[in-house]
Amino acid sequence: MPTIKDVALQAGVSATTVSRVLNNRGYLSEELKAKVYGAMKELNYRPNELARSLSRSKSNIIGLIIPHVSHPFFGELAGHIEDHAYRNGYKLLLCNSQLDKSKELDHIDMLRASRVDGIIMGSHTLEVEAYNQIHLPVVAFDRKLSDDIPYICSDNYKGGLLATTLLVDKGCRKLAHIGGHPHLNVLSLERYRAFQDIVEQRGIWHTSLHTDINGFNFHEYERLLEVLFQEHPDVDGIFASSDVIAAYALKACHESGRRVPEDIKIIGYDGISLRGLLTPSITTILQPIEAMGKLAVDLILEQVEGNSVVMEHVFPVELELGGTT
Amino acid sequence: MPTIKDVALQAGVSATTVSRVLNNRGYLSEELKAKVYGAMKELNYRPNELARSLSRSKSNIIGLIIPHVSHPFFGELAGHIEDHAYRNGYKLLLCNSQLDKSKELDHIDMLRASRVDGIIMGSHTLEVEAYNQIHLPVVAFDRKLSDDIPYICSDNYKGGLLATTLLVDKGCRKLAHIGGHPHLNVLSLERYRAFQDIVEQRGIWHTSLHTDINGFNFHEYERLLEVLFQEHPDVDGIFASSDVIAAYALKACHESGRRVPEDIKIIGYDGISLRGLLTPSITTILQPIEAMGKLAVDLILEQVEGNSVVMEHVFPVELELGGTT
DNA sequence: GCATGTATGTCAACCGGTTGACATACATCT
DNA sequence: AGATGTATGTCAACCGGTTGACATACATGC
Numbered sequence: 239m240p241t242i243k244d245v246a247l248q249a250g251v252s253a254t255t256v257s258r259v260l261n262n263r264g265y266l267s268e269e270l271k272a273k274v275y276g277a278m279k280e281l282n283y284r285p286n287e288l289a290r291s292l293s294r295s296k297s298n299i300i301g302l303i304i305p306h307v308s309h310p311f312f313g314e315l316a317g318h319i320e321d322h323a324y325r326n327g328y329k330l331l332l333c334n335s336q337l338d339k340s341k342e343l344d345h346i347d348m349l350r351a352s353r354v355d356g357i358i359m360g361s362h363t364l365e366v367e368a369y370n371q372i373h374l375p376v377v378a379f380d381r382k383l384s385d386d387i388p389y390i391c392s393d394n395y396k397g398g399l400l401a402t403t404l405l406v407d408k409g410c411r412k413l414a415h416i417g418g419h420p421h422l423n424v425l426s427l428e429r430y431r432a433f434q435d436i437v438e439q440r441g442i443w444h445t446s447l448h449t450d451i452n453g454f455n456f457h458e459y460e461r462l463l464e465v466l467f468q469e470h471p472d473v474d475g476i477f478a479s480s481d482v483i484a485a486y487a488l489k490a491c492h493e494s495g496r497r498v499p500e501d502i503k504i505i506g507y508d509g510i511s512l513r514g515l516l517t518p519s520i521t522t523i524l525q526p527i528e529a530m531g532k533l534a535v536d537l538i539l540e541q542v543e544g545n546s547v548v549m550e551h552v553f554p555v556e557l558e559l560g561g562t563t
Numbered sequence: 564m565p566t567i568k569d570v571a572l573q574a575g576v577s578a579t580t581v582s583r584v585l586n587n588r589g590y591l592s593e594e595l596k597a598k599v600y601g602a603m604k605e606l607n608y609r610p611n612e613l614a615r616s617l618s619r620s621k622s623n624i625i626g627l628i629i630p631h632v633s634h635p636f637f638g639e640l641a642g643h644i645e646d647h648a649y650r651n652g653y654k655l656l657l658c659n660s661q662l663d664k665s666k667e668l669d670h671i672d673m674l675r676a677s678r679v680d681g682i683i684m685g686s687h688t689l690e691v692e693a694y695n696q697i698h699l700p701v702v703a704f705d706r707k708l709s710d711d712i713p714y715i716c717s718d719n720y721k722g723g724l725l726a727t728t729l730l731v732d733k734g735c736r737k738l739a740h741i742g743g744h745p746h747l748n749v750l751s752l753e754r755y756r757a758f759q760d761i762v763e764q765r766g767i768w769h770t771s772l773h774t775d776i777n778g779f780n781f782h783e784y785e786r787l788l789e790v791l792f793q794e795h796p797d798v799d800g801i802f803a804s805s806d807v808i809a810a811y812a813l814k815a816c817h818e819s820g821r822r823v824p825e826d827i828k829i830i831g832y833d834g835i836s837l838r839g840l841l842t843p844s845i846t847t848i849l850q851p852i853e854a855m856g857k858l859a860v861d862l863i864l865e866q867v868e869g870n871s872v873v874m875e876h877v878f879p880v881e882l883e884l885g886g887t888t
Numbered sequence: 889g890c891a892t893g894t895a896t897g898t899c900a901a902c903c904g905g906t907t908g909a910c911a912t913a914c915a916t917c918t
Numbered sequence: 919a920g921a922t923g924t925a926t927g928t929c930a931a932c933c934g935g936t937t938g939a940c941a942t943a944c945a946t947g948c
Contacts, residue, residue: 239678239698241934252897257936265895282696284676288622289934292613293903299656307632308642308836317633320659324666329677331624332657334645341649351609352654353564371607373564456836485840492842511633511781515810516841517817566904577927582906590925614904618933 249277301349304360318531335361356538375541398432410475417479463490481506518561574602626674629685643856660686681863700866717850723757735800742804788815806831843886
């Protein structure tokens, strides 16, 4: 690959001048610019971003750590993040943590070594201390990591309220909740808190199952549903904390001869675009995924520019009625 | 962030020595290593990968260009590629082309400027010439770009054969094929060729619709199905060139009161893991997505190491019977 | 006639590592 | 005693850009 010196030679100017043209600094005649750009084109020259990043101490790379891109929710989120980063001249380094602590730590280390300008954490299986030592712009999804790491989430409590209320109002009397492990300190647990508040307040029978709602091991969901129907065959309403789980619940109902929504009702959470693909389409709580991804990038950029940012970003949720309620 | 000089100072050795320890070059006593590693730990030091990459002329980054990660097939593929790249000490720079020529070109340019060690092309909307000018290790999915760019695909013709034969054998007499645009020079068109060969050979009525099978605009699929059922309400078999399209076909059938598989049969292609989520689960042609992603990374690594590689990699496909046939 | 703005050039330091060349010193082996 | 292996050090060049300092020269305005 040609270097700036090759371009300088070709154009008959100095390397400094080429750099000036490249960065539009100082006085530059149209003539000179044409000459330099011409030489670049002839040599098919691209400035070495590694060298630029090194001398500027800025890589224009954002790191993204999520459980796994193959999970529909995170795939969509990652897609929006890449789109928005690209529009702002940033590149995206993608990391799947697979919800494995050592992998997540490795990835954080690697991103720091790569001198990314910031990290978006969609996975956070570690202790808060680990995140405080990053010393880089960070944005977290769905978890408050510390007082100076901004976080983005949907209005989880409200979403849980809407979902549970709908099930109860539609006549469900034996409710099951399927959500994340309580020991993971994520904000989506608020959905469960809302569920509990409603069922207890209305005196409704309920049970709750826990799993990795952001995991990628979909077979676990199938087993979970099996267990649920075995232990509580007369459950008539399920609030699943992700659309993927809701989809598996729907499938389990079909396979066990339960009619949805007549015998049992199901509501999910997330609003992944694949929700419309199912029959019946699942009732769900919509999170504004695109806006959330876009904001994550913006919050990194603001921090990169040294601006102070608001720490808490709660996005409104919306109930979307489908055919499962 | 501390530099190698800070570590050297802290450990009371020279920067060269620290670099030696870091890269395990020359004679090093355990004592010295302990001293240097101790200093690194104290300072929370991470070598600057930008500087290393620059001086080694090797970034350990692989670029991946796909239509969009939010498309389930490419999300899964990207997931496996990241997993395997990570295991080999490589990082992944993710790019969504959105099947837009200028975006794809921009991304190629950007990856070249970032001095990635290789590019995996899952999107290729440009003319072959554009790819020949990359002058970097490249691997393509589902398209032969030139004589020296290795490519990976499934046995498309065989897949098309299996799919079409199944529909015919199960009694379908009015077949529709939904696949990619013929002007895109992709190998998946072989699926259509197999379809044509079978239906013509057996003298079966057929029609064909074209769309961006790798696109992300799922609403287009809905419109397409609407058109199909309006123009040919008596179609009794659909071969969709992706599972996502098959899923939309299934949905359209449900909504229009068609019974699947009694009134109409559907078969997809890809074998995305979400296929099991639908009811009935869709019959499909399985591609070994994980193995294909893994090979893409391996082919880049082989080229990076200067080894010659086999150019054509056709993976076997498998028919998976679901409930839609 | 001098200040100011425009247009280009050279030189060297710097970003943070890597690497080859060379020096030194001690231990061991023959 | 000399060769060889082990262990560390210094120095400088290099990767490919960026940037500040400084020099020069011509045009224009007052």
